[in-house]
Amino acid sequence: MRRNPQTFLLSPNREIPNHRYFPVIIYRQLLNKFHPHKAEHFERVFRANGWRGIWHDSIYPYCHFHSNAHEVLGVARGQVEGELGGAEGRTLKLRAGDVMLLPAGVGHRRVRNSPTLLVVGAYPAGQQHYNICQSLRECRDAKKRIATVALPTSDPFFVPSGPLMRLWRKR
Numbered sequence: 001m002r003r004n005p006q007t008f009l010l011s012p013n014r015e016i017p018n019h020r021y022f023p024v025i026i027y028r029q030l031l032n033k034f035h036p037h038k039a040e041h042f043e044r045v046f047r048a049n050g051w052r053g054i055w056h057d058s059i060y061p062y063c064h065f066h067s068n069a070h071e072v073l074g075v076a077r078g079q080v081e082g083e084l085g086g087a088e089g090r091t092l093k094l095r096a097g098d099v100m101l102l103p104a105g106v107g108h109r110r111v112r113n114s115p116t117l118l119v120v121g122a123y124p125a126g127q128q129h130y131n132i133c134q135s136l137r138e139c140r141d142a143k144k145r146i147a148t149v150a151l152p153t154s155d156p157f158f159v160p161s162g163p164l165m166r167l168w169r170k171r
Contacts, residue, residue, distance in 0.1 A: 004163075005025045005026055005027050005028075005163050005167075006025075006026040006028065007023040007024065007025050007026070007167060008023055008024055008090070009021075009022075009023045009024075010024065010084060010085035010089050010090070010106060010107075011085070011088075013085070013086050013088045013089075014136070015063075015086050015087075015107075015135045015136060015137075016063065016065060016085060016086035016089070016105075016106075016107035016135070016136070017065065017067075017105040017136060017142055017143050017146055018065075018085050018086075018089070018105055018106050018107065019103035019104060019105045019106055019146065021168075022070075022103035022167070022168045023103070023167060023168075024084060024100065024101065024102060024103070024106060025100070025101040025163065025164060025167060026092070026094070026098065026099070026100050026101075027098065027099040027100075027101075027157060027163075028097075028098050029097045029098060030074075030097055030098070030099050030157060031096070031097040032097060033096065033097065035097065038074070038075075038076040038077065038096060038097065038120075039056055039074075039076035039077065039118055039120050042074035042076055042099075042120040043056075043120055043122075045156070045157055046072060046074070046120070046122040046156050046157075047122075048159070049154045049155065049156050049157065049159040050124065050125045050152070050153055050154050050159075051072060051122035051123060051124055051125070051152075051154075051156045052122060052123060052124070052125050052126075052127075052128040053121075053122060053123045053127075053128025053129070053130070054120065054121070054122045055120070055121050055122075056076070056118060056119070056120055057118075057119060057121070058080075058110060058113065058117055058118075058119055059073065059080060059082060059108065059109065059110040059113075059119055060109060060110065060132075061109060061110050061111075062109055062134065063083065063086055063087070063107045063108070063109040063134065064107065064108065064109065064132050064133060064134050065104075065105050065106055065107045065108070065133050065139075065142075066102075066104055066105075066130040066131060066132065066133070067104060067105060067131055067133050067139055067141075067142040067143075067145040067146050067149075068104065068127065068129075068130060068131050068145050068149060069104055069123045069124070069127035069128070069129075069130035069131075069149065070101070070102065070103050070104050070123065070124055070127060070149060070152060071101075071102045071121060071122070071123055071130070072099060072100070072101050072102075072121065072122050072123075072156040072157075073094075073099065073100045073102070073119050073120070073121050074098075074099045074119065074120040074121075075094045075095060075096050075097065075098045075099075075117075075118075075119055076096060076118045076119065076120050077096050077116050077117065077118040078095075078096060078113060078114035078115070078116035078117035078118060079093060079094065079095040079096065079113065079114045079117065080093070080094050080095075080110055080112070080113040080114070080117050080119070081093050081110075081111045081112040081113070082094065082108055082109065082110055082111060083107075083108070083109050083111050084102075084106060084107065084108050085106065085107050086107040089107065091111060099156070099157060101156070101164060103168065104145075104146045104149040105142070105143075105146040122156060124150070124151075124152035124153065125153070126150065127149070127150070151168055151169075151170060152164065152168070
């Protein structure tokens with residue numbers, strides 16, 4: 001398992017707030033191609049590490065963000081190309097075994113995917129009742145809510161002190 005994640009910040013724009021301080025975190029190939037039950041493994045590990053509201057599905061094809069929750073996405077099967085940060089952001093590809101942590105406010109959407117795509121998502125304890133915002137105009141006071149979203153108490157994959165805990169700190 002790799003503990004050296006890829007990280008990057010996304011600038012806010014007129015539609016999507018993104019997050020000024022917390023980077024997107026991507027763990028590549030946490031589960032290798034020979035791991036037979038990735039979805040069940042992601043679900044078990046996320047739950048054991050205090051992440052709740054677990055779901056199995058895809059990523060919405062429209063840009064959205066959560067102003068009241070952080071989110072983890074584990075690609076259990078297939079591959080996906082996603083856009084992060086809105087139209088002015090960046091695109092990236094994820095494949096089975098990859099995990100992406102999105103701080104509150106980061107816009108994300110699915111651009112393309114393989115027909116077998118399966119994603120397992122979850123939220124820190126207390127944040128599983130997330131909202132879905134498509135723009136700052138639609139989601140009043142989103143920036144204020146994002147600033148108050150509690151830090152997770154643990155990394156969803158490397159408990160208790162994984163890379164998330166040093167990369168996301170209140171300012």
